Amino acid sequence: MTEKKFIKALQGTRYEQPPFWLMRQAGRYLPEYRELRAKAGGFLDMVYNSEFATEVTMQPLRRFGMDAAILFSDILVIPHALGQKLEFVAGEGPKLDAIENAEGLVKLSEGNVDKVLQPVYDTVKNLRSQMVQEGMAGTALIGFAGAPWTVATYMVEGGGSKTFEKVKAFAYRDPVGFAQLIDIVTEATIHYLKKQIEAGAEAIQIFDSWAGVLDQDQFAQWVMVPTIKIVNAVKTAYPDVPVIGFPKGAGILYESYAQNTGVDAIGLDTQVPTKWAAEVLQPELPVQGNLDPVALLVGGDALEKEARRILEDLSEGPYVFNLGHGVIKETPPEHVGQLAKIIRGEA
Ligand code: CP3
Numbered sequence: 001m002t003e004k005k006f007i008k009a010l011q012g013t014r015y016e017q018p019p020f021w022l023m024r025q026a027g028r029y030l031p032e033y034r035e036l037r038a039k040a041g042g043f044l045d046m047v048y049n050s051e052f053a054t055e056v057t058m059q060p061l062r063r064f065g066m067d068a069a070i071l072f073s074d075i076l077v078i079p080h081a082l083g084q085k086l087e088f089v090a091g092e093g094p095k096l097d098a099i100e101n102a103e104g105l106v107k108l109s110e111g112n113v114d115k116v117l118q119p120v121y122d123t124v125k126n127l128r129s130q131m132v133q134e135g136m137a138g139t140a141l142i143g144f145a146g147a148p149w150t151v152a153t154y155m156v157e158g159g160g161s162k163t164f165e166k167v168k169a170f171a172y173r174d175p176v177g178f179a180q181l182i183d184i185v186t187e188a189t190i191h192y193l194k195k196q197i198e199a200g201a202e203a204i205q206i207f208d209s210w211a212g213v214l215d216q217d218q219f220a221q222w223v224m225v226p227t228i229k230i231v232n233a234v235k236t237a238y239p240d241v242p243v244i245g246f247p248k249g250a251g252i253l254y255e256s257y258a259q260n261t262g263v264d265a266i267g268l269d270t271q272v273p274t275k276w277a278a279e280v281l282q283p284e285l286p287v288q289g290n291l292d293p294v295a296l297l298v299g300g301d302a303l304e305k306e307a308r309r310i311l312e313d314l315s316e317g318p319y320v321f322n323l324g325h326g327v328i329k330e331t332p333p334e335h336v337g338q339l340a341k342i343i344r345g346e347a
Helices: 005-011 031-040 042-046 052-063 077-081 102-107 113-133 148-157 166-171 175-199 216-239 251-260 275-282 293-298 300-314 335-343
Strands: 069-072 084-088 095-096 138-146 203-205 243-246 263-266 287-290 320-323
Touching: 005 095, 005 148, 005 203, 005 320, 031 042, 031 052, 031 216, 042 084, 052 069, 052 113, 052 275, 052 335, 069 084, 077 113, 077 148, 077 175, 102 175, 113 138, 113 175, 138 148, 148 175, 148 216, 166 175, 166 216, 175 203, 175 216, 203 216, 216 251, 251 263, 251 275, 275 287, 275 300, 287 293, 287 300, 293 300, 293 335, 300 320, 300 335
Parallel strands: 069 138, 138 203, 203 243, 243 263, 263 287, 287 320
Antiparallel strands: 084 095
């Protein structure tokens, strides 16, 4: 039986002072990250170097003592491992060789997935022993993947998008072909998550960053169906490993996602009203979230006020404190320190 606070919260234990971690807690807002990143060369060089990836995962824990570490990797390693060209251009984000229709699927193959991702599995394994070595035996390790819909948006758009025209057009024009793409990503993701758990991941988060751009039928087809498959497969193999779903932007569809995907806990984006979440979602399952990353960027009274409001609204039930999206890279590290104190009741 685990004594880790983060895992127990995901299993339904309520804490006066909830456990916490932050999405993108390892990253460019930390000078020690920027230093290592400069040494590694590119972002992907860092992800595929287990020593570097282990080190940057540890960095925020040493400073702030989060209750959970999140594996340092990226959701786009799946398309990369399936053979799609991927580059991270400094200041521009990811660039992929876009797959705009079913013909493009020939570029993908499962043959090399484990070969490409072996360093990521090694990072997970290293992290478990590194955390114990550094006296963090109570800290849990989160593995993760992108949800197929969100990963597919990058694969089809060839990078980030504001309109999602290409990926939506593919899905409207050729739902059968698009379903093939979603299936390929779903199967690879199931495999990838199981390998992370085998290597030592103690909980899983599924990031569906673009769940909010679909209408209700598309949401059912491209968000719900693949998520149900993934949760089912992971829970069948590893029933005790909690799965957190994060359907960012899902709005009113949060409720059906929480009820029907089989996730153990649900990540709230900043727009989800906390009182509504406490009333509607939290009686069914633990929730995680949802401080505005901009309040963390600003710090001071604004941060304190927002953090206390959220703690008050969500600490009556099983809850993990987090942001509603990732740490912004201009965030002063001291603000994360201030937040940690508020959550622990030290400020
Ligand atoms: O600390 C952590 O949260 C763990 C590591 C992690 C990263 N990316 C590292 C990263 C995680 C969990 C992710 C998830 C991820 N990646 C998502 C889902 C969550 C979200 O943000 O909505 C998405 C959509 C991606 C794709 C991605 N990766 C983009 C769009 C970018 C560029 C934008 C940016 O912030 O520069 C990345 C790069 C990336 N992934 C960085 C980090 C630390 C910055 C890379 C750098 O060092 O230059």
